[in-house]
Amino acid sequence: MADTSAPRKKIEVKVEKVHVWPYLVRIEFLCAIIVIILLTVWSITIDAPLEEAANPTKTPNPSKAPWYFLGLQDILVYFDPWFAGVVAPVFIIVGLILIPYLDVNPKGNGYYTYVERKFAIWIYSFGFLVLWISLIIMGVFLRGPGWNLFMPWQFWDPHKVVALVNVDLPYAFGVRSYNMAMLFGGAVVLGYFAVGTGVYIFMERKAIKNVGILRMLIKVNLALIMFAIVIKIVLRLGFNIKYIWVTPWFNI
Amino acid sequence: MAAKPPEIPNIAEIMGKIKSGEIFGQIVKKVTESQIWTSSFRHGYADTPRNRVLQIASNVWLHLHPVKIHRHALRIKFTWCMGGITFLLFLSTVVTGVILMFYYRPVGEYAYFDMKYLQYDVPFGMLMRNMHRWAAHAMVITVWLHMFRVFLTGSYKPPREFNWVIGVFLVTFTLLLSFTGYLLPWDQLAMWAVTVGTNMARATPFLGHEGPFQEFVFGVSPRYDVRSALIGGSVVGPPALLRFYVLHCILIPLVAGALMIVHFWRIRKDGGISGPL
Numbered sequence: 222m223a224d225t226s227a228p229r230k231k232i233e234v235k236v237e238k239v240h241v242w243p244y245l246v247r248i249e250f251l252c253a254i255i256v257i258i259l260l261t262v263w264s265i266t267i268d269a270p271l272e273e274a275a276n277p278t279k280t281p282n283p284s285k286a287p288w289y290f291l292g293l294q295d296i297l298v299y300f301d302p303w304f305a306g307v308v309a310p311v312f313i314i315v316g317l318i319l320i321p322y323l324d325v326n327p328k329g330n331g332y333y334t335y336v337e338r339k340f341a342i343w344i345y346s347f348g349f350l351v352l353w354i355s356l357i358i359m360g361v362f363l364r365g366p367g368w369n370l371f372m373p374w375q376f377w378d379p380h381k382v383v384a385l386v387n388v389d390l391p392y393a394f395g396v397r398s399y400n401m402a403m404l405f406g407g408a409v410v411l412g413y414f415a416v417g418t419g420v421y422i423f424m425e426r427k428a429i430k431n432v433g434i435l436r437m438l439i440k441v442n443l444a445l446i447m448f449a450i451v452i453k454i455v456l457r458l459g460f461n462i463k464y465i466w467v468t469p470w471f472n473i
Numbered sequence: 474m475a476a477k478p479p480e481i482p483n484i485a486e487i488m489g490k491i492k493s494g495e496i497f498g499q500i501v502k503k504v505t506e507s508q509i510w511t512s513s514f515r516h517g518y519a520d521t522p523r524n525r526v527l528q529i530a531s532n533v534w535l536h537l538h539p540v541k542i543h544r545h546a547l548r549i550k551f552t553w554c555m556g557g558i559t560f561l562l563f564l565s566t567v568v569t570g571v572i573l574m575f576y577y578r579p580v581g582e583y584a585y586f587d588m589k590y591l592q593y594d595v596p597f598g599m600l601m602r603n604m605h606r607w608a609a610h611a612m613v614i615t616v617w618l619h620m621f622r623v624f625l626t627g628s629y630k631p632p633r634e635f636n637w638v639i640g641v642f643l644v645t646f647t648l649l650l651s652f653t654g655y656l657l658p659w660d661q662l663a664m665w666a667v668t669v670g671t672n673m674a675r676a677t678p679f680l681g682h683e684g685p686f687q688e689f690v691f692g693v694s695p696r697y698d699v700r701s702a703l704i705g706g707s708v709v710g711p712p713a714l715l716r717f718y719v720l721h722c723i724l725i726p727l728v729a730g731a732l733m734i735v736h737f738w739r740i741r742k743d744g745g746i747s748g749p750l
């Protein structure tokens with residue numbers, strides 16, 4: 222084991238190659254044993270659930286998707302299914318795929334750093350930890366019958382009634398005619414993206430030459446979509462706003 | 474050094490040998506020089522650089538690895554071991570899944586009772602089912618953690634952009650694998666979770682019968698849209714069970730397995746695990 226006795230400080234400085242056998246293989250082997258033991262113990266002590274036989278005439282309340290999709294199921298409260306169930310997942314997948322092509326910051330490649338890429342880490346951690354993980358935790362533990370929120374100490378009352386007092390945004394602003402409301406809502410939504418994009422491009426105008434305008438447009442609009450989800454949640458919970466934009470074809 | 478058995482057993486001497494490890498060396502020597510051992514194993518393993526390379530290069534399983542790697546790639550603090558654990562959990566589901574397949578029939582009338590039979594009558598059936606299910610759930614968690622670490626170390630940056638793209642497909646297929654498997658026990662939990670999940674597809678723009686703009690596409694109805702193509706009908710029934718079974722046991726594992734091979738190959742072609750240089 223002559224290799225491991227090399228001075229530790231040097232490791233960071235110079236690329237040193239070591240043999241995979243035994244140095245990596247032994248770690249993998251150990252790791253595999255530990256994981257298999259944990260899995261076996263877990264499987265001996267806790268049984269996988271098996272409820273009564275499937276019955277299409279008996280809908281459980283609440284009906285929950287598998288836990289890993291509960292983040293998406295939870296934004297169904299705030300969005301129609303075409304967005305929460307179809308368009309949002311597509312945006313998530315496409316957005317993730319695009320990350321390496323949008324993030325052109327050459328720093329922080331192959332090591333942990335926060336200071337050299339604060340923005341990237343904030344965005345990803347926010348999306349992953351807040352929008353994905355915490356909504357899942359909420360969906361698993363706090364969503365009861367009728368998809369109502371229950372605190373852990375509260376009884377899951379299937380007859381809990383929550384008054385539906387939500388109104389659409391244009392209505393809240395006093396717009397009463399259907400067509401005017403449609404125009405108003407459209408203006409708010411499109412305006413949000415236009416202003417957001419404009420402000421970002423203006424503030425980062427020096428970067429246009431290096432980063433490229435197309436890249437910046439895609440980046441800022443994906444970020445705006447993510448923030449829009451948060452804004453919609455806040456509008457609903459804080460101001461009882463149902464839709465922002467109502468059209469004959471879709472509602473946002 | 475030839476071992477001289479002491480005439481009178483001396484406790485202190487024996488303890489000393491145990492402590493210094495000398496006794497272990499003696500036992501090894503005795504065993505490896507015995508006739509049984511020497512007739513079974515033609516030669517020992519000499520720890521030479523050449524042999525270290527050959528261990529990897531001439532073994533079909535190990536040669537997924539390069540023979541040499543950067544020292545920093547060994548650090549668990551860097552990789553969290555999460556990619557490897559994800560792969561291991563995948564392999565565990567393959568092994569336990571094959572055993573489950575011996576007892577399970579994806580037919581509306583049988584599926585649920587096959588689960589019961591598996592749990593109560595098949596030796597180790599419950600254990601196999603538990604291991605399969607928990608490994609699948611754990612895999613979902615570890616693949617997210619793996620992705621998170623790859624993001625935090627910026628390992629998707631050039632030249633590894635494409636491996637990140639493959640990774641995004643892998644995480645998607647991991648979720649789909651788990652989701653299609655969720656239906657197979659054919660109990661209330663399964664049926665309604667999948668009902669909730671697949672109901673979303675009704676609202677697919679253009680192609681779902683409740684989605685925006687579906688009125689502009691000819692022929693979209695509850696019986697013929699993306700959702701019914703997925704579940705083989707307008708409700709989650711026996712055709713959905715069969716479809717999910719085939720997707721779960723054949724199509725998705727094959728695609729995911731192929732993608733994993735490409736993923737591992739690209740790690741090597743991109744210069745090994747990313748590192749600070």
Ligand code: HEM
Pocket residue numbers: 552553554555556557559560563616619620623626628629633636637638639640641643644647733736740745746747748
């Ligand atoms: C079934 C799922 C997956 C398996 C089995 C898998 C396996 C692995 C393994 C064994 C490694 C070696 C280093 C390590 O363990 O961290 C690795 C590296 C890598 N994986 Fe994955 N992975 C999977 C999913 C993903 C996902 C979802 C992503 C990202 C979206 C991803 C992106 C990468 C990248 C970019 C590397 C190179 C890391 C580096 O050079 O530091 N993989 N993968």
